[in-house]
Amino acid sequence: MAILHNKYRRFTAARAAALAGLLALAACLGYGQAVNSCLDCHSAQPGRLEVTPEKFSQDIHAQKGLTCVSCHGGDDSNYDPDQAMSRKAGWKGKIDRKQIPQLCGSCHSNPAYMRTYNPSLRTDQLDQYHTSMHGKRLAAGDTKVAVCTDCHSVHDLRAPSDLRSTVNPVNVAQTCSRCHSDAAYMKQYGIPTDQFAQYSTSVHHDAMVVRGDLSAPTCTTCHGNHGAAPPGVDKVQNVCANCHAFQAQMYGKSSHFKAFQDKGLPGCVVCHSNHGIHMPSDAMLGTGPSGVCMKCHTPGDHCDRARADILSNLTQLDGAIKQADQSLRLAESSGMEVSEARLSQDQAVDSLTKARVTIHTFQPALVNEDIQAGMKIASANQKAGQDAMVERNHRRIGLGICLIAIGLMLVGLWLYIKKLES
Ligand code: HEC
Ligand code: HEC
Ligand code: HEC
Ligand code: HEC
Ligand code: HEC
Ligand code: HEC
Ligand code: HEC
Ligand code: HEC
Ligand code: HEC
Incomplete structure (x- = not known):
């Protein structure tokens, strides 16, 4: 706190008075427009502190009438930064990655509040998030995992149905791959980093991205948007049945179903893989390199x-x-x-x-x-x-x-x- 105060004192001393006066004048000239000292000042801030009106006007929250104060607290009628960003006015200070889900959830997990805006919007994102690997690891102190803003962005956060949204189905795979394809970033976890590369070659990517068939799955269709698996699916590996009902029905009655379950093998994925699913052919039943049966069965049995x-x-x-x-x-x-x-x-x-x-x-x-x-x-x-x-x-x-x-x-x-x- 002391460090922050010193910084402000330096800042406020000469320049802030002049800047505040200027901004106040600008705001007055804006006549009927609502005053927003946060936006006015931050649109002129350098680097990561910059939030411009052009950017913020794209944000669904701005479009619904929310302001900087809705998330950050503070007093946006005041052009003195010490006053605007004072704890007394409810300013929350720098938002830690670890606090982000809680902040978003403060509105999105409140059904009474959300209903006044959009009764059809789900309010279980935070609860679901806690069940995911991202949520569990964050709770354990690992801030490298995805928090709400990593997937949704911030200050130009769009509704998922917007084609430019980072979570629109056609953009999701890119969003996840920012971390999951970064071998250096993921090194400490020892999990593969080829999911996006594999998925890019799959029949599903081809259907969705190349042919525009939105009934094909992207990362979050199989893994869930927020939880560990999509609603109604116990394990990710069983998600195939949601769409390939006939194959799943027959497989469910086969002796493989039980045998694979007993051995903890992931069902369809055993023969088709998970990310790099290719167009099947009769060669899968053969004894050549594409054959899948002889990995387990003995010739002649x-x-x-x-x-x-x-x-x-x-x-x-x-x-x-x-x-x-x-x-x-x-x-x-x-x-x-x-x-x-x-x-x-x-x-x-x-x-x-x-x-x-x-x-x-x-x-x-x-x-x-x-x-x-x-x-x-x-x-x-x-x-x-x-x-x-x-x-x-x-x-x-x-x-x-x-x-x-x-x-x-x-x-x-x-x-x-x-x-x-x-
Ligand atoms: C007159 C200019 C000015 C006004 C008005 C202003 N800020 Fe700031 N704000 C700054 C400056 C400069 C910093 C950087 C301070 C620092 O680095 O210690 C800052 C820091 C911040 C930070 C912390 C960034 C971080 O992660 O360290 C947030 C969040 C923030 N402001 C939000 C707001 C909000 C919300 C309002 C309105 C209620 C507001 N600001 C009003 C100039 C302003
Ligand atoms: C929907 C909630 C929300 C709204 C509305 C919002 N912010 Fe933020 N803001 C956040 C979150 C969350 C973070 C932290 C982002 C992160 O670390 O990924 C943040 C970060 C910041 C930062 C620090 C950037 C950094 O990289 O450390 C500043 C400055 C800031 N906001 C200013 C503003 C201003 C000014 C407005 C209004 C024009 C505003 N915010 C509106 C949620 C919001
Ligand atoms: C102050 C309350 C509040 C906070 C905090 C907040 N939101 Fe929102 N959010 C809303 C409201 C209100 C809407 C508009 C809902 C509507 O009318 O569709 C909205 C809309 C959204 C939407 C679009 C939903 C849709 O499909 O229309 C997303 C996504 C979203 N918020 C994510 C976030 C994230 C991520 C955070 C944290 C960085 C966050 N919100 C913080 C209130 C809030
Ligand atoms: C791993 C990425 C990821 C994270 C982390 C994430 N979301 Fe989402 N979110 C998505 C995707 C993908 C969608 C939408 C997909 C669709 O409807 O096509 C979505 C949709 C939403 C929506 C729209 C309504 C809905 O449920 O479909 C809201 C609101 C929302 N998220 C809020 C949040 C909040 C709050 C957090 C943090 C607690 C969060 N999200 C964390 C990926 C994420
Ligand atoms: C900010 C970086 C980041 C983003 C963005 C991100 N993740 Fe993650 N994810 C991680 C980290 C770090 C882990 C922890 C790895 C572990 O524990 O194995 C993880 C874990 C996972 C796991 C569990 C892996 C396991 O070990 O079983 C899945 C599944 C996953 N992420 C899917 C996604 C999907 C789908 C998206 C996009 C919607 C996404 N992630 C976006 C960083 C990210
Ligand atoms: C068709 C469904 C499907 C799609 C699409 C999909 N996954 Fe997976 N993913 C799975 C299955 C099934 C597993 C294995 C789960 C198991 O064996 O328990 C898995 C495993 C993972 C893992 C754990 C590490 C590993 O590779 O085994 C991560 C991380 C992951 N997926 C991320 C992603 C990302 C990122 C995307 C998008 C680029 C994606 N997935 C697309 C079904 C899918
Ligand atoms: C959200 C629905 C959905 C999920 C979940 C899903 N698929 Fe698909 N799958 C599709 C669509 C759509 C196509 C493209 C069909 C076409 O080409 O017309 C497809 C194509 C295929 C094909 C190519 C054969 C064909 O008929 O085109 C195979 C094999 C396949 N999927 C296997 C799987 C497996 C294995 C899983 C689980 C790991 C899975 N799918 C999960 C929707 C899904
Ligand atoms: C033991 C191996 C094996 C398992 C397990 C398996 N499949 Fe297959 N699947 C095959 C083979 C072999 C073919 C190729 C048929 C051909 O083209 O001759 C195939 C073909 C397909 C096709 C494309 C042909 C079509 O039109 O039906 C889809 C889609 C498919 N499988 C989905 C699934 C799903 C979903 C599951 C899990 C419920 C599953 N498979 C489990 C071996 C398997
Ligand atoms: C991951 C190992 C694995 C793969 C791959 C696999 N099987 Fe099996 N299969 C088993 C196990 C385990 C059983 C059950 C025990 C047994 O009967 O040997 C079984 C049983 C069978 C049975 C006996 C069914 C019955 O009702 O009597 C047939 C036939 C069979 N598999 C054919 C195939 C064919 C065809 C393929 C390739 C498309 C294939 N298997 C791929 C492990 C596998």
């Missing part, structure tokens, strides 16, 4: 045989669909009408897609049901293409005979004319 069985069935249907496609394309390019078969090809592809979902039962007999349904259609379509070609050949022979007949007739006619002439 009954699980390996089940794997090989499923793979060969999938390959068979995939091949049959491609053959039928080829056969239909040939017929179409020969001008034959096969549109009905062409339409039903979609059903064969659907069966293959369904089989790739049913894989998650890990029971060859169940997968085979989908395969056989698809095989029936694909075989019929291949035959439709072939039949169309046979039909075309018949027509060609018919056409040939016709042409020969016409030719012969023309020759006959010519001979007849010749004979008449002579």
Whole structure:
């Protein structure tokens, strides 16, 4: 306190009197505008002390009519810094990182207060925050973890729905990566720092950022905005079921579900990973580098045989669909009408897609049901293409005979004319 006072005394002595007078004049000239000595003075402060009207007008709190005093306390009608920033006027002084959640929570955890502004806004952010790794470590004195302002920013804090907000779904991954991709900053924790790099290559990033599909997850969809996991999800690893319900349902009934749970293995993540989830392919069932089954199963055991069985069935249907496609394309390019078969090809592809979902039962007999349904259609379509070609050949022979007949007739006619002439 003494140090602070000395500083102010130096500051107030000569310059502050002049500055205060000037600012007061400026404020008076502003006529009806509300006086805000904090903003007026701090917009002219250097470096980290600078808060400009341009910046603060972007802040949701400013837009809702709150002022510097709402968070910092003090007297914003007074241009004397000693008075404006006096503890007597409620000024809180420098806000420590450790105090930030409490400060934000003083309003955001007060349902009666928040209701007067926006009844639909949740008021559990601080409670949730306490359950997260960030909150727990902060409580234990670690100030390197994320506090409210690290994710939300401060003084130009925007509502999440604003596209420029640091917590808008398309910007969240960047916000987290500021710390989580910084290997030096994270060194002491010994956890990976490749989450953002991995996520950037994933199907989810591709769907959300490249194709603008907001139903795909970003960091906070899986990890929760404030808590340790999103609402209704017991463990982060189980969040996949929120969106991939069919796969989760089948996996939930498989013997893997129980076996993985007993061994403490993270479900879907075992085969698909968590951050770098790539487009699955049949190769995942193979024995090559993309294969996932043989990490646990032994060649020749009954699980390996089940794997090989499923793979060969999938390959068979995939091949049959491609053959039928080829056969239909040939017929179409020969001008034959096969549109009905062409339409039903979609059903064969659907069966293959369904089989790739049913894989998650890990029971060859169940997968085979989908395969056989698809095989029936694909075989019929291949035959439709072939039949169309046979039909075309018949027509060609018919056409040939016709042409020969016409030719012969023309020759006959010519001979007849010749004979008449002579
Ligand atoms: C006439 C200028 C002036 C006015 C008016 C003023 N301040 Fe300050 N404020 C300063 C200066 C200069 C400092 C830096 C003091 C220091 O470094 O010791 C400061 C420091 C601060 C700090 C602490 C920053 C930190 O982390 O060390 C906060 C917070 C703050 N002011 C908020 C306010 C609020 C809120 C008001 C209005 C109620 C206000 N100020 C009014 C000039 C002013
Ligand atoms: C919604 C609450 C809120 C409002 C409104 C607000 N501040 Fe702050 N301010 C904070 C918090 C929290 C911090 C600490 C940020 C941190 O350390 O990350 C802070 C930090 C500061 C600092 C110190 C910056 C630093 O880096 O140490 C100054 C100066 C300051 N505020 C001035 C103002 C002024 C002037 C206004 C009004 C124009 C204002 N604040 C409005 C919450 C607020
Ligand atoms: C003095 C009370 C108060 C304090 C302190 C406060 N806020 Fe707010 N905050 C509000 C009010 C009021 C709103 C406007 C709610 C509305 O109308 O939607 C708001 C809005 C928000 C919103 C936008 C919500 C939305 O979706 O509309 C976010 C995010 C937010 N505050 C975060 C913070 C953070 C982070 C802090 C701490 C740095 C903080 N607030 C401190 C009162 C406060
Ligand atoms: C690790 C990052 C992170 C931290 C730390 C964090 N938030 Fe948030 N917050 C988010 C994200 C992300 C969203 C919004 C997402 C959305 O709705 O798309 C959000 C949304 C909000 C909202 C809008 C309403 C809601 O709940 O969706 C408020 C208010 C809010 N946060 C306040 C706080 C407060 C208060 C703290 C500190 C106790 C805090 N946040 C800490 C990331 C964070
Ligand atoms: C200000 C830096 C910072 C920001 C920003 C930040 N974090 Fe963290 N986070 C940390 C630190 C430090 C830890 C503690 C690491 C530990 O204990 O393993 C941590 C821990 C975590 C953990 C727990 C890791 C574990 O050990 O199991 C998760 C999950 C996490 N953060 C997710 C996020 C997400 C998601 C975001 C963005 C919305 C985010 N963090 C933003 C610094 C940050
Ligand atoms: C599709 C869901 C999902 C998304 C998106 C996601 N995570 Fe994760 N994350 C997980 C799962 C699952 C784990 C592992 C949890 C376990 O094994 O207990 C994890 C683990 C972590 C950990 C702990 C350390 C580690 O790597 O194992 C951190 C930190 C983390 N994630 C941060 C992030 C960040 C930052 C982002 C965004 C760039 C992100 N996550 C995106 C699901 C996700
Ligand atoms: C918030 C919803 C959501 C969550 C949570 C989620 N995903 Fe996804 N996932 C999607 C969306 C959306 C797509 C893109 C679908 C598309 O390409 O049309 C997708 C695509 C995929 C794909 C590529 C296959 C395909 O059909 O495109 C796989 C594999 C996948 N997710 C696995 C997972 C796993 C494993 C988890 C949990 C760690 C998970 N997902 C969590 C929504 C989610
Ligand atoms: C034991 C390994 C394994 C586990 C566990 C697993 N999967 Fe799969 N998953 C696969 C394989 C193999 C494929 C590839 C199928 C193909 O293309 O041949 C696949 C394909 C997928 C696909 C894309 C194909 C589709 O359309 O269905 C999604 C989405 C998916 N899995 C999600 C999940 C989810 C969600 C979970 C957890 C509930 C999960 N997986 C658990 C092995 C697994
Ligand atoms: C993380 C290790 C692990 C991976 C990866 C894995 N499994 Fe398993 N699998 C197990 C365990 C453990 C069991 C249960 C004990 C047993 O029957 O051997 C099991 C059981 C099975 C069963 C027996 C199911 C039953 O109901 O009888 C089949 C079939 C099977 N796995 C196939 C696969 C296929 C196919 C893959 C690849 C897509 C795969 N597994 C990947 C560990 C794994």
